[in-house]
Amino acid sequence: MKDLKSIYRGYVDCLNRQDWDGLDVHVVQNVRYDGEGMGIEAYRELLEGNFRDIPDLRFEIDVLVAEGDRLACRLVFDCHPTAQFLGLAVNGRRIRFAENAIYEFEGSRIAAVWSVLDKAAIERQLG
Amino acid sequence: MKDLKSIYRGYVDCLNRQDWDGLDVHVVQNVRYDGEGMGIEAYRELLEGNFRDIPDLRFEIDVLVAEGDRLACRLVFDCHPTAQFLGLAVNGRRIRFAENAIYEFEGSRIAAVWSVLDKAAIERQLG
Numbered sequence: 015m016k017d018l019k020s021i022y023r024g025y026v027d028c029l030n031r032q033d034w035d036g037l038d039v040h041v042v043q044n045v046r047y048d049g050e051g052m053g054i055e056a057y058r059e060l061l062e063g064n065f066r067d068i069p070d071l072r073f074e075i076d077v078l079v080a081e082g083d084r085l086a087c088r089l090v091f092d093c094h095p096t097a098q099f100l101g102l103a104v105n106g107r108r109i110r111f112a113e114n115a116i117y118e119f120e121g122s123r124i125a126a127v128w129s130v131l132d133k134a135a136i137e138r139q140l141g
Numbered sequence: 142m143k144d145l146k147s148i149y150r151g152y153v154d155c156l157n158r159q160d161w162d163g164l165d166v167h168v169v170q171n172v173r174y175d176g177e178g179m180g181i182e183a184y185r186e187l188l189e190g191n192f193r194d195i196p197d198l199r200f201e202i203d204v205l206v207a208e209g210d211r212l213a214c215r216l217v218f219d220c221h222p223t224a225q226f227l228g229l230a231v232n233g234r235r236i237r238f239a240e241n242a243i244y245e246f247e248g249s250r251i252a253a254v255w256s257v258l259d260k261a262a263i264e265r266q267l268g
Contacts, residue, residue: 086213
């Protein structure tokens with residue numbers, strides 16, 4: 015099996031290609047999110063919604079930590095949400111923010127995600 | 142040298158004891174925060190301020206990932222900020238939220254922190 019960092023980079027590439035039909039290569043059917051059952055369909059809807067809200071969304075890996083079947087990543091974003099994002103009226107302005115996410119894998123697929131977006135950083139930029 | 146997870150648990154114990162004079166055992170003088178220079182004095186002030194805002198603050202480790210000189214942690218909090226916290230008027234209500242943090246160590250001391258608090262989760266609880 016490839017190492018977890020390579021596997022994770024494949025997942026991020028899948029997101030950036032918006033290859034939603036390929037998502038099940040990277041994510042288990044009954045994926046858990048922030049400690050609760052979500053399922054891959056709702057997870058896909060969440061991601062598709064993000065790309066609808068932010069047409070120039072691109073996931074960029076900043077810091078990676080991998081151990082055993084777990085991986086943590088600081089993802090950074092530099093983008094222009096068209097209207098609302100996280101309940102904030104961004105309205106096309108440029109925002110830069112981070113997401114710190116921790117993943118648990120089953121084999122080569124993500125089985126659990128714990129994610130936090132830096133909403134406070136966006137609020138500071140919007141003034 | 143002890144493994145990074147043991148070292149990190151010692152740091153969290155230091156915070157929960159509010160042993161500020163012992164902080165320099167766990168954190169380098171020129172600690173960086175979210176990619177910018179901060180220094181241990183400002184870092185200490187940030188932490189002391191959190192305990193002033195939240196008298197029953199307690200850091201609890203949920204998920205740990207360690208690799209080389211880096212460690213990621215999901216910390217969970219269950220507490221009652223007295224008045225404002227993160228600009229939100231909590232006013233003594235109970236809130237539960239997570240922080241996803243990634244640390245870079247120099248030897249046994251934290252040299253860099255990238256942290257995100259789940260402000261959106263607190264907002265949802267405040268309604």
